[in-house]
Amino acid sequence: MSRVFIDGIGAVSPAGWGVTALRAALEKNVPLPIQPVARPGWEKPLFVRSVPPPAARPAFFAHPRLRRANAITQFTIAAALEALGETVSLVQSGAARLGIIVGMMSGGVNYSRRFYEEVLKDPATASPLIFPETVFNASASHLAAFLNSNAICYTLVGDDGTFLQGIALATQWLADDKVDVCLVIGAEETDWIVADAINLFHPNSVHSAGAGAILLKKDSSSGAIAELAAVTDSFPFTQRQTRATAACKMRAQFPPGMKNELLCTSAQQLPRLDTAESQAWSDWTGVQVAPRAILGEAFLAATAWQCVAACDVIRQNKFASANVSVVGVNQQAIGARFEKPAF
């Protein structure tokens, strides 16, 4: 049976641009500072965790396709390039076929809101420059163009767990020999309208932004960061299957747990939100980390950070394996397991 390896990881988060910043924030294990975001008609602002400006302006910002690109596209490309590393040149030269899967829930909401506000004022003058950037697959398209990649490219939309569905899809493309390597990216951007919507349901949840990327490869050399051991089934939340039941079914597909394993959860340290997941993993006595509690709720980007963190601790020999558990906002419970590759 062919094996699938993680050959690269990348991240942009409220902790900064790069996996190193993400790692530092998670190791510190202290929630990052929040920033106010103005909401029309309200004196009191909402609070979010924004991505800080990069230390130096990334060179890709100058690409003709990216001059007007929104924040979510910038995060997507930065995380992708970090994950690709030296593989970029192979893709750009056509020596490697790259599959691209970009997942998001809110997507390019900043331009969507701006464009619709223009429509409400006067549809005749709404900007034709903004509208194309509101389309869900704009980020994936820009990334493919930047990398000169003509191979298969999907944008998946769904809740947090959709990032793991993307990983499962990538393994299928690799197995079918559609591509040589495959990037899976989860990305989101902050906007007051999303923060406002979150506030309706979970006032203590902090909306955040960024992206995470992992590069999957079949039959990797010994340089792989981690091996993808499994992705669980997706258990949807339906009229006949509660969030708690779905979470328990997801957890039941993992091994019980062993010393030297990490559990990386989607918890936000908000009791009402976390109940289903914490009950599902109540038998877990090992080490666990919850990136959202530190970085904020960034939907698919946050799930991507979970996976990046899981692979990173394996790369650093801190753990032999890591389980990623996602009990999503409103769609599904799903998990994945990464292990130290043995050659």
Add this chain to the structure above:
Amino acid sequence: MPWKKKSPAQFKGEACVLFPLSKSFPAARPNRVVITGAGIFTAFGPGWQINADGFRAGRTVFRPVTLFDVSHQRSKIAAEADLPAELPATKLAPNTIRRLGRASRMLVFAAQEAWSQAGWNAEENLPVVLGTTSGEMSFGEQYLQQALQSPHAKRRQPTRVIHYQIQQQGLELDNAFGFHGPITVISNACASGANAIGHAFEMVRGGRAEKVLTGGYDALCQLTFAGFDSLQALSPTTCRPFDATRDGLTLGEGAAILALETFEHARKRNAEILGEITGYGVATDTHHLTQPHPEGNAALAAMAAACACAKVSPDQIDYVNAHGTATPQNDATETVAVNRWAGGHAKKLPVSSTKSSIGHLLGAAGAVEAVVCLMALRGQWLPPQISLDKIDPACRFQIVREPVDAKVEMALSNSFGFGGANASLVFRRWA
């Protein structure tokens, strides 16, 4: 150790029950993928027959937009659907039905038709793969309007948040028919519906699923209408794909759903087979976010890949349902691509764009046009473009201009979208 450690206890040994990664690897011998249910909702109305009659006659259903104000737009028409007051009977609760938007309602109509035709059982674990560009965008529009105009009024806002989200429409299908299963939504702009069917096809073909419910949907909404209008992509006159004087597309709305399963599974349960999907090809055009490369390389690659997957050559294709939006750029590129792909066969190849009848359904287009191909294969006729005036001389292929009966064994459907998403599907008649 910086990580939170709950206790040093070590778990002891139950067997690992992880979902095996081997499930990701394809079956040694690809399955044949057949269609045992098809549902459709367009501005023609709900259901196979009314749509088949409309497409066969080449009727058009454009009319002034009533859903939102278009008085300040260049274009003022669309293929707006009349939604029946009642939804077909499903397991959806009355409270849920009351809250459904246009997109969900059209989706439920199409899904119910496909579901009942397929005769699948409600309890099964069934994957759903959908394509859409905007889901229930009108709820998002309403949310923003209220947040701006009456910021402190929260009435109906939670419902709008829930039903705006694209995954919700997939969950509604689960609930409507009483099954569980993974929900995948592909949003590849105007190729979304074709990508969804193609992905579902690959799941069944590769042995990763025995059955999949798949398709696409999109409803008219102000943001999208104004967006295409801002790009001057909407026709101020009539939608005329491949016409020398074409001046843009006309939007429509609708949904189409297919029930796909392995031939073996369908045969075991004596299901009626409507047709077969034999090929799927994709390629990405990196030329521009909204404009295809004039040489049509990615479109050509998608058609070639779909035919390679189906193990057929272009001269075995009896009909092409073109993407044919009627924008100058799309049709010019598709014309070049089809000319190149078909080669000497082009002069005998019937091609039409059914967007001339029902408009561009965006994320639903690929799915609706898949059903149109099925109709042509089953009925042995070709859908014409009645509104065509003067054929673009670049077209070397035959545009179907009048209702005509024809021998159709294989049909190819093209879907090309913003962002360079190109997808082609090949269908075979089931005899």
